[in-house]
Amino acid sequence: MSKPSLLILPGDGIGPEVMAEVRKIIDWFGAKGGIEFDVSEDLVGGCAYDKHGTPLTDATMARAQEVDAVLLGAVGGPKYDNLDFSVKPERGLLRLRKEMDLYANLRPAQCFDALADFSSLKKDVVAGLDIMIIRELTSGVYFGEPRGIFKEGNERVGINTQRYTESEIARVARSAFELARKRSNKVCSMEKANVMESGVLWREVVQEVRDAEYPDVELSHMYADAGAMQLTRWPKQFDVIVTDNLFGDLLSDLAAMLTGSLGMLPSASLGAPMANGRPKALYEPVHGSAPDIAGQGKANPIACVLSFAMALRYSFNEGAAADKLEAAVQKVLADGVRTADLLGAEGRSPVSTSEMGDAIVAALDAM
Numbered sequence: 001m002s003k004p005s006l007l008i009l010p011g012d013g014i015g016p017e018v019m020a021e022v023r024k025i026i027d028w029f030g031a032k033g034g035i036e037f038d039v040s041e042d043l044v045g046g047c048a049y050d051k052h053g054t055p056l057t058d059a060t061m062a063r064a065q066e067v068d069a070v071l072l073g074a075v076g077g078p079k080y081d082n083l084d085f086s087v088k089p090e091r092g093l094l095r096l097r098k099e100m101d102l103y104a105n106l107r108p109a110q111c112f113d114a115l116a117d118f119s120s121l122k123k124d125v126v127a128g129l130d131i132m133i134i135r136e137l138t139s140g141v142y143f144g145e146p147r148g149i150f151k152e153g154n155e156r157v158g159i160n161t162q163r164y165t166e167s168e169i170a171r172v173a174r175s176a177f178e179l180a181r182k183r184s185n186k187v188c189s190m191e192k193a194n195v196m197e198s199g200v201l202w203r204e205v206v207q208e209v210r211d212a213e214y215p216d217v218e219l220s221h222m223y224a225d226a227g228a229m230q231l232t233r234w235p236k237q238f239d240v241i242v243t244d245n246l247f248g249d250l251l252s253d254l255a256a257m258l259t260g261s262l263g264m265l266p267s268a269s270l271g272a273p274m275a276n277g278r279p280k281a282l283y284e285p286v287h288g289s290a291p292d293i294a295g296q297g298k299a300n301p302i303a304c305v306l307s308f309a310m311a312l313r314y315s316f317n318e319g320a321a322a323d324k325l326e327a328a329v330q331k332v333l334a335d336g337v338r339t340a341d342l343l344g345a346e347g348r349s350p351v352s353t354s355e356m357g358d359a360i361v362a363a364l365d366a367m
């Protein structure tokens with residue numbers, strides 16, 4: 001049997017640094033964990049633009065369609081701020097999401113015990129928090145037409161379009177309900193049905209899917225602004241949250257920060273099953289390219305490492321290996337190993353990106 005294939009796209013900023021640590025973990029599983037991958041690496045984002053004049057070449061896109069899973073670091077940086085929109089680093093990522101049709105973006109927000117003190121919220125509000133945001137990822141205002149900056153009379157007007165079809169809403173709703181069945185059987189759907197027709201349709205379709213196919217799952221609806229407020233007030237009232245592309249972008253950053261650091265949060269972007277039964281899949285940390293700390297060995301690789309754990313779980317059916325990797329991360333945190341973003345008032349000194357990776361490998365060895 002051939003080994004499962006992984007395409008690694010480290011990208012820009014801290015992407016390559018955090019991905020180098022994931023490579024150590026992949027190597028560990030190959031050598032000692034009995035799970036070998038056929039790994040290839042390529043460019044995405046600003047580095048691809050620098051080399052090829054495009055943030056994602058057709059060849060890389062084709063490769064991403066062939067492999068069993070893609071692991072991505074981060075894209076973007078100030079160097080590219082003034083590029084035309086069509087070749088900005090972010091377009092590379094958006095093209096991957098769109099052409100692979102990765103409509104369900106799973107963003108867990110989990111508060112590690114060792115870090116509960118570190119959240120900007122009170123400890124009892126976040127301790128033990130474990131919620132999952134499912135963000136629609138291939139439609140909505142990110143992709144709707146018309147879009148652009150146009151001339152209207154003697155001034156310019158900027159236009160983006162929020163657009164959702166019933167089937168786009170229904171399929172991501174199904175992802176949420178399926179996942180809820182494996183957790184606490186509870187979904188909260190968020191939109192702005194009070195001001196947006198797309199929100200009215202969203203609410204109706206999510207309810208219809210629930211009534212017809214998932215009557216056992218508890219469903220509630222919330223306006224997204226109230227959802228943001230409730231997420232900071234008492235996040236543990238939620239289990240699975242399903243929402244659109246733009247609200248999901250905002251709410252997932254908010255949820256991430258509840259846990260103490262953006263540097264901790266992984267994500268999985270999943271599409272329909274391929275011929276081999278595995279879903280189309282791309283895994284990436286929720287944090288961005290963090291150009292301010294890039295190249296300094298300060299970045300926290302945990303979000304990227306946990307993204308690989310999600311790949312083990314959702315693409316390769318290696319739940320036990322994923323549990324083991326997550327436990328290794330917990331162990332390292334419990335031992336007080338901290339990158340700079342995880343330093344509170346305790347007066348510890350931070351470890352570097354690669355020291356954190358080494359500590360996780362050592363924890364795997366010790367298990």
Ligand code: IPM
Pocket residue numbers: 076090093094249286288
């Ligand atoms: C995210 C990011 C992206 C988004 C950017 C980099 C295009 O913020 O994955 O949350 O807006 O979706």
Ligand code: MG
Pocket residue numbers: 249250253
């Ligand atoms: Mg975002």
